Each structure stands twice: as structure tokens, then as C-alpha cells.
Amino acid sequence: MSYEQFAYLYDELMQDAPYDKWVDFVLKSLHDHQIKLIKGNTLLDLACGTGELSVRFAEQGFKVTGVDLSTDMLAVARAKAENHGVMIPLFEQDMAELEGLGSFDIIGIFCDSLNYLLTEEKVLSTFLKASQCLNKDGILFFDVHSIFKIKELFIDQTFTLCDENIAYIWNSFPGEHPNSVEHELSFFVQDPADGKYNRIDEFHEQRTFSIEQYSGWLEEAGFEILEISADFEKKKPQLDSERIFFMARKK
CATH class of the missing domain: 3.40.50.150 (Vaccinia Virus protein VP39)
Incomplete structure (x- = not known):
């Protein structure tokens, strides 16, 4: 990670x-x-x-x-x-x-x-x-x-944010281990120099x-x-x- x-x-x-x-x-x-x-x-x-x-x-x-x-x-x-x-x-x-x-x-x-x-x-x-x-x-x-949060509030859920200078799309999927979750996140961050948005991708795994x-x-x-x-x-x-x-x- x-x-x-x-x-x-x-x-x-x-x-x-x-x-x-x-x-x-x-x-x-x-x-x-x-x-x-x-x-x-x-x-x-x-x-x-x-x-x-x-x-x-x-x-x-x-x-x-x-x-x-x-x-x-x-x-x-x-x-x-x-x-x-x-x-x-x-x-x-x-x-x-x-x-x-x-x-x-x-x-x-x-x-x-x-x-x-x-x-x-x-x-x-x-x-x-x-x-x-x-x-x-x-x-x-x-x-x-x-375990409740992993299974019921994370897995198969999508979270989004759209602020003035930053936005993200966050998808969560079942992990390979029991009671685990994989988070795939894509961030769009505005560069103050030119106003363009840069994309940053992240992958996180959690297990309880x-x-x-x-x-x-x-x-x-x-x-x-x-x-x-x-x-x-x-x-x-x-x-x-x-x-x-x-x-x-x-x-």
C-alpha cells in the first residue's frame, strides 16, 4: 500500500x-x-x-x-x-x-x-x-x-465527494479474506498553478x-x-x- x-x-x-x-x-x-x-x-x-x-x-x-x-x-x-x-x-x-x-x-x-x-x-x-x-x-x-461496519457499511458501497478543489469516488468491494474489504479510490485534485485537475488512484485493504x-x-x-x-x-x-x-x- x-x-x-x-x-x-x-x-x-x-x-x-x-x-x-x-x-x-x-x-x-x-x-x-x-x-x-x-x-x-x-x-x-x-x-x-x-x-x-x-x-x-x-x-x-x-x-x-x-x-x-x-x-x-x-x-x-x-x-x-x-x-x-x-x-x-x-x-x-x-x-x-x-x-x-x-x-x-x-x-x-x-x-x-x-x-x-x-x-x-x-x-x-x-x-x-x-x-x-x-x-x-x-x-x-x-x-x-x-464486522458489522465492514460487511454492512463498506462492502459494495460507493462514496463520493465534490468540493471546490478536490473530489473523489470511493468504491468498496469484498476482500479476499473473511471480514475484509478493498477500497478503490480515485481523487481529482486541482493544481493551484494552472487550475487543472490531477487524478490520483489509491488502493487500500482492511480486515477486522x-x-x-x-x-x-x-x-x-x-x-x-x-x-x-x-x-x-x-x-x-x-x-x-x-x-x-x-x-x-x-x-
Whole structure:
């Protein structure tokens, strides 16, 4: 999967993403489980993308490190951190193969980034690596698309956008794996120099698993599950929940 050109469109396309809700969710969850925050708590933001959440957590007083697989995403994140006056070390790594990053109090895999791992082995490896990177009693947060969302709200659907300077057509099809989806996106972006539109094509694959599977892999990786909820609400997942949140502590 390549983000080379997509990286520079990402923030414009994600303007309405509820980033503040992710930050609030983490802060409230830590408070609810009586996990005391101190200034400078270390937080590893896996699949940090363009750094929107990394910057927000840094502004909340966390000592943030970001990891992403895309050089271009990291370039955008680096510029963003500089513009906001926060120091965020950034590393280009696969979250299933982390190494040499040190240890952290909290690890987050936000914005359904875990769904880009298409095999059970990759998900388990990510949990194992996260456990190795966490301090004793460290906390792992992640959220994933539900099976309902993949099957009922993505597959065989078409999404479109037509703004002043950018438009896209986004088609979603069944993936080759169970509970997976393939996204084919065509963007049309206006060049400010000459007013012409350039076409950029992207292909993305996502896969999700059942709550029971994620729970089993967490336990296998040495985690105690503290909370499973849905859709930014502190409620148990329902059959039509769209986003599932996990909070787990390293044993």
C-alpha cells in the first residue's frame, strides 16, 4: 500500500475526523481505571499518520513518539509537530516488527489503523511487540472497525465527494479474506498553478476480526483486558456498533 501522494491529501480529507474524541476517550479511560497521569508520561502512537493525534497528545503533556510505515506521512507529521512547537521523535517502522524504540507507559493504535493488518499473525505480532515496548502495568489502547461496519457499511458501497478543489469516488468491494474489504479510490485534485485537475488512484485493504479473537490475542501477548466498548461511548458493543475500542494492561 502506498501513501506517496495520498499523504498530502489526507489532512484535507480528514478535516471532520473526531480526533479530540480519541484524546478525550484515552484521558477518561485512564481516569476511570484510576491510572494516575504524571507530566511526561510516555506515549507511543503507532501508525501515527500525519501526526494529528500525536500533536494533540503532546499538547496534553505526554512525551510522544510516533511510528508509521509511510515516509510521506511522517514528513507531514514532522512539519506539523514543528509548526505546533512540540518535540515528537518519529520513526519509520512496521508496527508488527517494532524494535529499538525504548519503553513506554501507553501505546495507542488509533483510527482503525490495526485493520490494515490482514493476517492473524500480524495482529498477534503487533500485540507481542507492544507488550515488549510497554513498562510494567503499561496500557495499550486500540480501536477497530466492527464486522458489522465492514460487511454492512463498506462492502459494495460507493462514496463520493465534490468540493471546490478536490473530489473523489470511493468504491468498496469484498476482500479476499473473511471480514475484509478493498477500497478503490480515485481523487481529482486541482493544481493551484494552472487550475487543472490531477487524478490520483489509491488502493487500500482492511480486515477486522471478532471481539473474541482480539481478546484471545491480547491475552496470549500478556495483556489483561480492562475495557471493551464501542463508538466512543462507555457502553458495551452491540450488533450494530461500528467502532470497537479496547483498553488492556500489560500483566
